[in-house]
Amino acid sequence: MFAVRSMLRAGSRAATPLRAFSTSSMRQANTLLFVEHKNGAINPASLSAVTAAQKLGGEIHALVTGSSSHAKAVAEAASKVQGVSKVLVSTSDAFSALLAEPIAPLIESLVKSKSYTHVVAGHTAVGRDIIPRAAVCLDSSQVSDIIEVQGEDTFVRPIYAGNALATVMSKDGVKVVTVRGTAFDAASTEGGNASVEEVDAGEVPQPTKLVQEKMSESTRPDLATASRVVSGGRALKSSEGFAKYIEPLADKLKAAVGASRAAVDAGYADNALQVGQTGKIVAPELYVAVGISGAIQHLAGMKDSKTIVAINKDPEAPIFQVADMGLVADLYEAVPELTEKL
Amino acid sequence: MRASLVNQLRVLVPVKRSIDYAVKIRVASDGKGVDTNVQHSMNPFDEIAVEEAVRMRERNKDAIKRITAVTAGPAKSQDVLRTALAMGADDAIHVEVPGPIEPLAVSKILRAIVDKEASSDEIGLVLLGKQAIDDDASQTGQMLAGLLKWPQATFASKVELEGKGDKGDKVTVTREVDGGLAVVETHVPLVLTTDLRLNEPRYASLPNIMKAKKKKVVKYSVADLGLEKDIEPRLETLKVSEPPQRQGGAKVENVDELISKLKEAGRI
Numbered sequence: 001m002f003a004v005r006s007m008l009r010a011g012s013r014a015a016t017p018l019r020a021f022s023t024s025s026m027r028q029a030n031t032l033l034f035v036e037h038k039n040g041a042i043n044p045a046s047l048s049a050v051t052a053a054q055k056l057g058g059e060i061h062a063l064v065t066g067s068s069s070h071a072k073a074v075a076e077a078a079s080k081v082q083g084v085s086k087v088l089v090s091t092s093d094a095f096s097a098l099l100a101e102p103i104a105p106l107i108e109s110l111v112k113s114k115s116y117t118h119v120v121a122g123h124t125a126v127g128r129d130i131i132p133r134a135a136v137c138l139d140s141s142q143v144s145d146i147i148e149v150q151g152e153d154t155f156v157r158p159i160y161a162g163n164a165l166a167t168v169m170s171k172d173g174v175k176v177v178t179v180r181g182t183a184f185d186a187a188s189t190e191g192g193n194a195s196v197e198e199v200d201a202g203e204v205p206q207p208t209k210l211v212q213e214k215m216s217e218s219t220r221p222d223l224a225t226a227s228r229v230v231s232g233g234r235a236l237k238s239s240e241g242f243a244k245y246i247e248p249l250a251d252k253l254k255a256a257v258g259a260s261r262a263a264v265d266a267g268y269a270d271n272a273l274q275v276g277q278t279g280k281i282v283a284p285e286l287y288v289a290v291g292i293s294g295a296i297q298h299l300a301g302m303k304d305s306k307t308i309v310a311i312n313k314d315p316e317a318p319i320f321q322v323a324d325m326g327l328v329a330d331l332y333e334a335v336p337e338l339t340e341k342l
Numbered sequence: 343m344r345a346s347l348v349n350q351l352r353v354l355v356p357v358k359r360s361i362d363y364a365v366k367i368r369v370a371s372d373g374k375g376v377d378t379n380v381q382h383s384m385n386p387f388d389e390i391a392v393e394e395a396v397r398m399r400e401r402n403k404d405a406i407k408r409i410t411a412v413t414a415g416p417a418k419s420q421d422v423l424r425t426a427l428a429m430g431a432d433d434a435i436h437v438e439v440p441g442p443i444e445p446l447a448v449s450k451i452l453r454a455i456v457d458k459e460a461s462s463d464e465i466g467l468v469l470l471g472k473q474a475i476d477d478d479a480s481q482t483g484q485m486l487a488g489l490l491k492w493p494q495a496t497f498a499s500k501v502e503l504e505g506k507g508d509k510g511d512k513v514t515v516t517r518e519v520d521g522g523l524a525v526v527e528t529h530v531p532l533v534l535t536t537d538l539r540l541n542e543p544r545y546a547s548l549p550n551i552m553k554a555k556k557k558k559v560v561k562y563s564v565a566d567l568g569l570e571k572d573i574e575p576r577l578e579t580l581k582v583s584e585p586p587q588r589q590g591g592a593k594v595e596n597v598d599e600l601i602s603k604l605k606e607a608g609r610i
Contacts, residue, residue: 038521069433099526100484100494125519129496132445132484141446141576144479154580159477160367164376167581209492211514215522220470222467224520253610271499271539272522276480278538280520286609296366303588307609309600315593324591325603337597342610 025172029058029152032110033084034121034131036098037074044225045122045181047189052179053120054187055149061086062194063110065103065201067096079194083187087194088286092201097210098126099284104133106201111138111174120150123178124224135176142176143168147183161277162300181224182283182304216272223256223273228286231258231275231302232268235291235312235331240270246290252342258282258302262273262290276301291331294319311335348490350407351466351507351530352459356452357388357411357426359419360476369584376582384422387471389429389543390536395469396430397541398503405507408432408463414451420559427554427566428546434559439573445477447573449485454488454567465531466507472497472535487533495528497537503530 025258031053036043051058062084064075067150068091075089094102107130111119118132121127122143135142146155148163154169155177223229230250236242242257250257259269261276277300287305292298292308294317302308303322310323313330320326327334356378358421361367362381370377392411399406411426413419414437437451456465473480487494495501495515505511511530518537546554555592564570594600604610 097524097526100496104488125497125517128480129484129494131575132481133488133494135481136446136449136485136488139446141444142479142481142485143577144481157478158585159582160361160376161475161478161586163367165370165583165585166579167583168577168579170577172576194449208495208526210524211527212525213522214525217503222521261538270522271518272520277475278473297363303585307604307607308588309604320593321590322588324607325600326593327597328593328601329596334597338600341597341601 003305021190029056029117030115031056031058031060031118031120032107032114032116033060033062034107034119034127035062035064035074035078036122036124036126037064037070040070040073042074042077042081042189042324043122043124044186044222045124045127045179047186048181048184049120049122049179050081050083050187051184052146052177053118053151056118056152058117059085061088061114061116063107064089065095065098065106066091067093070096075196077189078190079196079197081187081194082192083191084192084194087196090199090201092204092205094206095201098130098207099210100130100133101208102204102206103130104137105205106199107134108137109202110199117174119174119176121178123180127178133177138174138176140172140174140176141170143170144176144178145180146177147180158300161296162303163296178282182281216270218257220250221254221256223258223275223282224282226256226282227284228253228255229258229275229282229284229302229305229314230255230288230290231260231290231292232263232290233260234262234268235325236263236268242268245331249288249335249339252339253286255286255288255289260295260298289319289323290335292319293317294322351405352408352410352463353398353406354452354456354465355388355391355395355409355411355426355431356448356468356482357392357413357422358385358471358474359383359413359415359422360385360474360546363475369582373581373583374579375513381422382418384425385471385474385476387473387475387536388422389536390538391469391471392426392429392431392541392545393541394501394536397592398501399430402503405503405505405511407507410435410465412437412452412455414443414448416440418523423559424551424554425546427557429544430550431557433557436559436561437567438561440565443573444575444577445479445485446576447569448460448482449489450569450572451564451567452462452486453489454569458567466509467530468533470533470535472537483533483535490531490533492531492533493528494533495526496535498534499537499539501534501540580592
C-alpha cells in the first residue's frame with residue numbers, strides 16, 4: 001500500500017530514532033539477526049539474512065532462541081557463521097516452537113536495551129509470524145521480503161506478486177526487515193568466530209501451544225533451497241499423475257518437487273509444495289514447469305530461476321514467455337521420454 | 343441455559359480494497375507507483391476471512407453473535423464493505439483515510455476500533471487475510487496482535503472454536519508453515535490470519551446484495567480515533583520500477599533437443 005503512491009511529505013527525512021546515541025549523521029548499523037532453526041540446523045534463509053545484514057555494515061549479533069536442549073548447539077553453529085560477531089542465546093521451553101508471542105517481546109527488549117538499529121530475519125513462515133509482532137512493539141514500519149539493500153535505510157522489495165519493484169526508505173529509528181532468502185547468497189557456516197552470550201529469557205508469555213506438526217516427509221532436497229526444481233500443474237490431473245510423471249523426473253534430476261496453486265487446490269500435491277506469491281519463492285539453477293500455464297501468481301514464485309524449462313501442450317501458455325527452453329508437447333509422452341533419456 | 347448472551351463472540355473482519363488479482367499491473371509513468379485506474383476488488387485473503395467468520399457462525403450458532411467488517415481507505419473502499427455485508431457480515435465500519443497507509447498504521451486503526459467497541463459490544467476475535475496482494479507485506483494481523491497483546495494464529499488452514507464464545511475458550515488452529523502443517527492451541531480473544539486453503543469463499547447472491555444495502559455502515563475519520571499522527575507513513579517510496587524482463591527463449595522441437603540444450607547450458 002505504502003508503495004503504491006509517492007509520499008506527499010517529501011523531504012522530512014529525519015525521524016525520531018528510539019535512542020540517539022550519535023551526533024554524527026553517519027550512524028553505525030548494529031544489527032540483531034533472528035536465527036531460525038529446526039532439528040538443530042540453521043535455516044538457510046537465516047544465512048541469507050546474514051549476507052543481507054552484512055550489506056548494512058556494522059556488527060551483526062545473532063539471536064538464537066530455543067529449548068535448553070537445542071539452543072546451545074545452534075548457538076555454537078551460529079558462532080561459526082561468517083559475518084556474525086556475537087551470538088545471543090536465550091533458552092526457555094516456551095521458545096521451542098518458534099512462536100511469536102514468547103519471542104517477539106524478547107526481540108523488543110533486546111533492541112531497546114542494546115540499541116540495535118536494525119532487526120533482520122528471513123521472510124519465512126516463522127519470520128513472517130514473529131517479526132511484525134516485534135516491529136509493532138518497536139513502533140517500526142517493517143519492510144518485508146527485501147531483495148536488495150541499497151543503504152542502511154533503503155531497500156528494494158517486490159510488490160504486486162513481483163510485477164513491480166519498490167525502492168523504499170525507512171524513516172524509523174529501528175529498521176525492521178525480512179529478507180527473501182533466494183535473493184542473497186547464504187553466508188558461510190565456517191570460519192566465523194563469534195562470542196556467545198547468554199540472555200536471560202525472563203518471564204515468557206506462552207498463550208499459544210504447539211500440539212502437533214505434520215511435516216511432509218520427503219527424501220528430496222528442500223524446495224526453497226534446491227538447485228533444481230520440477231513442478232507440476234493442473235494438467236497432471238491427479239496425485240497419481242504427480243507420482244507417475246513428476247516424481248521420477250525429479251528423482252532423476254535430484255530435484256525438489258513443486259506445484260502450482262491449481263494443482264495444490266485440486267489436491268494433487270501437498271500445500272507445502274506450492275510455488276508462487278502465496279507459497280514458496282524459489283530461484284534454482286533449473287526450474288522445470290510441467291503442465292503449468294504460468295499465471296502471474298505462479299511466475300512470482302519462480303521467475304528468478306536461472307534456467308526455466310516449460311513443457312506444455314498449449315503453445316500460447318504464458319509460461320513460454322519466461323521459459324528459456326520451451327517444449328510444446330503432451331506431458332504424458334514428453335516427460336517419461338525425458339526421464340528415460342536423462 | 344446460557345449464562346449470558348453478552349459472552350458471545352463478536353468477530354471483526356478487516357478487509358482491504360486492492361487491485362483485482364487478475365489485473366496485469368503497470369508501473370505508473372512517474373515511477374512512483376502503479377497505475378491504479380483499474381479494476382479493484384476485495385483482497386482475496388480477506389474474502390476467505392469473511393467466509394470463515396460466516397462459516398464459524400453457521401457451525402456454532404451459539405458462539406458468534408455479530409460479524410463486523412471494517413476497512414480503512416478512501417470513500418471507494420465502501421465497495422468492499424458492501425461485498426462483506428452481502429457475504430454475511432452484519433454491519434460494517436469504514437475508517438476514511440484518503441491516501442495509502444502502511445500495515446503499522448492499519449494495525450493502530452484496528453486497535454482503536456477494538457478499544458472503541460469494547461465499551462458497547464466487545465470484539466473477541468479478529469480475522470484477517472494473511473497478506474494483501476498489493477503490498478504483499480504480511481504484517482497487519484501480527485502487528486494488531488502485538489498491540490492488543492492477544493495471541494495470534496497466522497496462516498490458518500483450519501480453525502476450530504470450542505465453547506460458547508466466552509473469553510478463554512479454546513481455539514485449535516492448523517497453520518500452514520514451511521514444510522507442512524502445525525496445529526496450535528490457543529484461546530480467545532485472538533487474532534487469526536487466513537491462508538488460501540481455509541475455505542472457498544461464497545459468491546454473494548443478488549438478494550443478499552440487495553439486503554446488504556440496508557445494513558449499517560458506521561463511518562469514522564482518523565481524527566475520530568485520535569490517530570492523525572499515527573497514520574503518517576514511515577516508509578518513503580523512492581521509486582517503483584518494472585522488474586527485469588526475462589527473455590523467453592526459443593522453443594525446442596523435441597525431447598532430444600531439450601536435453602542437448604540443457605547440456606549445452608550446463609544444467610544437467
